[in-house]
Amino acid sequence: MATTTAQNNLKNQLFVGSFIHSKKLNQLEYLHGASVCVDKNGKIVAVDTQCAGDVKKAAATLYPTLGEGWSEGEVVVQVAKEGQFFFPGFIDTHIHASQYPNVGIFGSSTLLDWLNTYTFPLEASLAEPAKARKVYTRVVRKTLSHGTTCAAYYATKDVASTNLLADLCLAAGQRALVGRVCMDTPLSPEYYRDESPAQSIAATRASIAHIARIDPAMALVRPVITPRFAPSCSIPLMQALGALAAETDLPIQTHISENKNEIALVRELFPVAATGAADDSYTAVYDAFGLLSSRTILAHAVHLSEAEADLIALRGAKVSHCPCSNSAITSGAARVRWLLDKGVCCGLGTDVSGGYSPSVLEAARLAALVSRHVAMGGDEAAKLTVEEVLFLATRGGAEVVGLEDKVGGFEVGKEWDAQLIGLGSVGEDGAVEDGDEDGNVDVFGWESWEERVAKWVYNGDDRNTRKVWVRGRLVHERK
Amino acid sequence: MATTTAQNNLKNQLFVGSFIHSKKLNQLEYLHGASVCVDKNGKIVAVDTQCAGDVKKAAATLYPTLGEGWSEGEVVVQVAKEGQFFFPGFIDTHIHASQYPNVGIFGSSTLLDWLNTYTFPLEASLAEPAKARKVYTRVVRKTLSHGTTCAAYYATKDVASTNLLADLCLAAGQRALVGRVCMDTPLSPEYYRDESPAQSIAATRASIAHIARIDPAMALVRPVITPRFAPSCSIPLMQALGALAAETDLPIQTHISENKNEIALVRELFPVAATGAADDSYTAVYDAFGLLSSRTILAHAVHLSEAEADLIALRGAKVSHCPCSNSAITSGAARVRWLLDKGVCCGLGTDVSGGYSPSVLEAARLAALVSRHVAMGGDEAAKLTVEEVLFLATRGGAEVVGLEDKVGGFEVGKEWDAQLIGLGSVGEDGAVEDGDEDGNVDVFGWESWEERVAKWVYNGDDRNTRKVWVRGRLVHERK
Numbered sequence: 001m002a003t004t005t006a007q008n009n010l011k012n013q014l015f016v017g018s019f020i021h022s023k024k025l026n027q028l029e030y031l032h033g034a035s036v037c038v039d040k041n042g043k044i045v046a047v048d049t050q051c052a053g054d055v056k057k058a059a060a061t062l063y064p065t066l067g068e069g070w071s072e073g074e075v076v077v078q079v080a081k082e083g084q085f086f087f088p089g090f091i092d093t094h095i096h097a098s099q100y101p102n103v104g105i106f107g108s109s110t111l112l113d114w115l116n117t118y119t120f121p122l123e124a125s126l127a128e129p130a131k132a133r134k135v136y137t138r139v140v141r142k143t144l145s146h147g148t149t150c151a152a153y154y155a156t157k158d159v160a161s162t163n164l165l166a167d168l169c170l171a172a173g174q175r176a177l178v179g180r181v182c183m184d185t186p187l188s189p190e191y192y193r194d195e196s197p198a199q200s201i202a203a204t205r206a207s208i209a210h211i212a213r214i215d216p217a218m219a220l221v222r223p224v225i226t227p228r229f230a231p232s233c234s235i236p237l238m239q240a241l242g243a244l245a246a247e248t249d250l251p252i253q254t255h256i257s258e259n260k261n262e263i264a265l266v267r268e269l270f271p272v273a274a275t276g277a278a279d280d281s282y283t284a285v286y287d288a289f290g291l292l293s294s295r296t297i298l299a300h301a302v303h304l305s306e307a308e309a310d311l312i313a314l315r316g317a318k319v320s321h322c323p324c325s326n327s328a329i330t331s332g333a334a335r336v337r338w339l340l341d342k343g344v345c346c347g348l349g350t351d352v353s354g355g356y357s358p359s360v361l362e363a364a365r366l367a368a369l370v371s372r373h374v375a376m377g378g379d380e381a382a383k384l385t386v387e388e389v390l391f392l393a394t395r396g397g398a399e400v401v402g403l404e405d406k407v408g409g410f411e412v413g414k415e416w417d418a419q420l421i422g423l424g425s426v427g428e429d430g431a432v433e434d435g436d437e438d439g440n441v442d443v444f445g446w447e448s449w450e451e452r453v454a455k456w457v458y459n460g461d462d463r464n465t466r467k468v469w470v471r472g473r474l475v476h477e478r479k
Numbered sequence: 480m481a482t483t484t485a486q487n488n489l490k491n492q493l494f495v496g497s498f499i500h501s502k503k504l505n506q507l508e509y510l511h512g513a514s515v516c517v518d519k520n521g522k523i524v525a526v527d528t529q530c531a532g533d534v535k536k537a538a539a540t541l542y543p544t545l546g547e548g549w550s551e552g553e554v555v556v557q558v559a560k561e562g563q564f565f566f567p568g569f570i571d572t573h574i575h576a577s578q579y580p581n582v583g584i585f586g587s588s589t590l591l592d593w594l595n596t597y598t599f600p601l602e603a604s605l606a607e608p609a610k611a612r613k614v615y616t617r618v619v620r621k622t623l624s625h626g627t628t629c630a631a632y633y634a635t636k637d638v639a640s641t642n643l644l645a646d647l648c649l650a651a652g653q654r655a656l657v658g659r660v661c662m663d664t665p666l667s668p669e670y671y672r673d674e675s676p677a678q679s680i681a682a683t684r685a686s687i688a689h690i691a692r693i694d695p696a697m698a699l700v701r702p703v704i705t706p707r708f709a710p711s712c713s714i715p716l717m718q719a720l721g722a723l724a725a726e727t728d729l730p731i732q733t734h735i736s737e738n739k740n741e742i743a744l745v746r747e748l749f750p751v752a753a754t755g756a757a758d759d760s761y762t763a764v765y766d767a768f769g770l771l772s773s774r775t776i777l778a779h780a781v782h783l784s785e786a787e788a789d790l791i792a793l794r795g796a797k798v799s800h801c802p803c804s805n806s807a808i809t810s811g812a813a814r815v816r817w818l819l820d821k822g823v824c825c826g827l828g829t830d831v832s833g834g835y836s837p838s839v840l841e842a843a844r845l846a847a848l849v850s851r852h853v854a855m856g857g858d859e860a861a862k863l864t865v866e867e868v869l870f871l872a873t874r875g876g877a878e879v880v881g882l883e884d885k886v887g888g889f890e891v892g893k894e895w896d897a898q899l900i901g902l903g904s905v906g907e908d909g910a911v912e913d914g915d916e917d918g919n920v921d922v923f924g925w926e927s928w929e930e931r932v933a934k935w936v937y938n939g940d941d942r943n944t945r946k947v948w949v950r951g952r953l954v955h956e957r958k
Binding site (some may be wrong): 106108134135 | 579580582583584587609612613616617620806808811812835836845848854864906907908909910920923926930934936937940
């Protein structure tokens with residue numbers, strides 16, 4: 001099993017070439033001919049823009065300032081070729097690892113019938129260890145290949161396979177939040193339901209304890225308290241999960257305001273008289289149980305009222321925007337600009353398998369497109385730009401999962417979670433030039449860097465993600 | 480240069496395995512263990528479902544019924560492996576070949592500013608022969624690699640490079656309608672505008688004549704009369720193009736009702752008093768000039784009135800639905816179900832580069848998603864299924880481009896325009912099994928055929944298109 005403190009005997013590393021990352025919501029920073037030094041612990045220890053892409057010059061300038069282990073023979077050097085660039089790893093703030101085999105399979109369903117028809121049967125079946133290993137191995141490899149260096153995973157209610165998912169993330173070197181799914185109401189079928197609030201909490205504690213054993217410092221993998229969503233949880237379970245969150249200070253993930261029938265159901269299941277909530281809104285329900293905090297990741301947030309969004313902003317809770325899912329199962333078009341304007345921190349989620357794609361780049365693309373559907377409704381300012389969706393996919397996501405101090409950009413002190421992006425270069429004969437892998441992004445040569453990035457966002461896929469690192473470790477490479 | 484009657488000395492061919500094609504709008508037909516015989520002219524001469532995928536049995540049963548050239552040593556045999564299937568080639572009913580280098584580059588623009596900022600400068604620059612060759616070579620290769628066996632292309636106003644596009648399609652073996660773009664009003668900048676209606680018509684005739692020379696039987700490539708869109712054309716030009724269409728009986732392609740500002744502009748430019756149209760609607764303008772016929776391909780049709788849709792149905796004009804484009808440049812969400820219910824024939828268009836992707840599969844995916852956005856507006860029945868978007872991509876498209884007797888499905892008498900689709904098979908260890916090319920569609924083994932097709936629609940890309948044939952000729956193969 002991988003250990004995360006020794007970091008597999010990593011060497012110090014020097015990365016040279018073009019680096020692109022978000023400076024702020026609507027601005028990418030382009031660092032060309034730059035150098036980034038990453039130490040044995042995967043931490044960025046130097047960023048230089050003066051060496052004009054010259055490895056020797058970077059080494060001569062930077063190594064002496066960095067001390068032991070920083071000499072030519074000791075450092076692993078990675079140069080981005082002309083036209084390639086380093087980009088921060090993507091952060092998937094909402095993905096059901098257990099549903100991965102169902103991507104694309106949802107028919108014409110909407111949330112509540114989708115759960116019963118497609119989702120619960122598959123999730124329940126992952127109590128079978130060999131099946132869980134097959135599915136979870138695949139989803140970790142798959143998301144890494146798409147540049148997802150960090151994922152907030154929902155597993156299932158089964159402890160053993162939830163723990164296996166955490167083991168697999170750690171072994172593969174993917175940063176992850178891993179949540180054992182809590183649900184004890186008849187919203188879930190009898191064959192896939194916690195027996196009682198007490199059993200749900202005990203099972204959750206067992207999973208938390210396992211993760212604490214395999215990654216005591218939570219260097220890569222951490223547990224996340226996961227009430228599936230309000231309708232799945234009884235009032236006693238909600239209370240107990242709120243108490244567990246207060247006790248452990250762990251992050252929380254759940255769903256909110258995805259679908260109108262779901263919202264009506266919450267209103268019915270959680271009357272103010274029973275919850276003591278401030279009102280009968282979905283948001284107030286979570287708030288009443290101590291589940292709406294700055295450590296809370298709320299997936300969807302499609303149909304929130306003004307008051308709900310204000311309360312989310314007030315509590316500092318975060319939103320995982322899942323456009324692929326919201327369009328696919330006809331949930332609605334989330335108003336991301338409106339949330340951002342209220343100061344709500346937003347990231348992107350693939351929401352596999354309500355979302356049909358394991359790719360955060362696809363989620364970024366759909367975030368841009370769905371925002372245009374919001375704009376068609378009259379709010380021209382709703383449109384999200386390429387720069388903005390890439391911010392959501394990296395820095396926004398980092399803040400959503402509570403790791404904004406560790407990942408999301410290329411600054412000294414952050415950890416090296418990054419991908420090397422390569423695009424196709426079209427030759428005079430109309431063929432893609434040798435040495436470039438076949439892919440869907442064709443650069444003709446006259447495009448600006450901004451245009452190249454836009455081409456990547458709109459036509460890119462895992463073929464453009466040539467290498468992926470997490471905490472300095474190379475965790476994926478296209479052959 | 481390829482000739483299309485001799486068909487490059489094709490041999491007779493036998494295809495064996497699973498075949499999937501549209502039976503009707505909402506139904507795919509699955510033929511497993513079937514056999515299809517294709518003769519030297521690329522025509523399907525036998526379809527058999529009795530031989531259980533046994534090549535020897537198929538040969539023994541079918542060859543004797545087919546006569547000369549049908550014996551074991553003479554026939555080229557292609558077997559789809561377990562899990563692979565043959566599918567009709569995709570038909571892109573609306574694509575600007577000249578705009579391909581701009582895919583993904585549109586910023587936050589909408590139609591009219593997009594044209595001036597991004598589109599006209601690029602199109603005009605393709606008057607340079609080397610640039611045109613590079614771009615057109617790439618777009619033909621690219622679309623073939625995505626399974627586009629037939630495309631309705633807009634080139635530019637330049638005759639020589641428009642003719643080059645036709646040459647390249649013919650040489651590469653792609654079925655195509657190739658249109659020289661007509662526009663003589665100040666909607667286009669002075670540097671990219673026909674000098675007069677007469678010059679526009681003369682240039683169009685020159686392109687028509689060229690295509691008649693290179694493919695006299697229009698076996699693969701045919702000209703299409705292409706008024707860019709009403710605001711680009713003066714009334715005399717519209718009149719002359721209507722007359723040319725009547726004289727030549729050629730297909731017509733143009734844009735309609737894409738964007739609200741564009742519609743207002745049409746109303747302003749074409750008052751009833753000047754056109755003699757039945758009313759001042761966009762549709763009535765085309766109708767007034769004889770440009771609304773059963774041979775007309777109308778791209779977009781987003782904001783049509785009831786009366787306009789009824790008139791389109793009455794005239795038998797066809798609609799090219801371009802969801803990627805309509806979302807990307809914020810045009811609107813076309814109501815495809817509503818058009819289909821009125822009896823309007825619809826197909827899919829990538830609309831490169833208003834649309835960001837050259838892939839008809841991506842257009843099919845977006846057609847499904849955009850239809851869900853229409854459904855969010857209240858019309859639950861608006862949702863398009865996987866079966867329906869694949870119908871639009873094949874049979875629907877065939878009818879839109881006037882080739883429904885030749886392509887779109889696997890029946891005796893049709894021509895063999897097809898793709899071989901392969902999906903990834905996940906092994907017990909979570910890796911994709913040997914021999915399967917890496918791609919984005921993961922089949923775990925327990926999925927039904929319907930689910931596999933859904934997975935392909937939602938996560939598939941050109942990697943799944945292993946081989947492509949047009950008129951029996953192998954025109955693309957992934958290495």
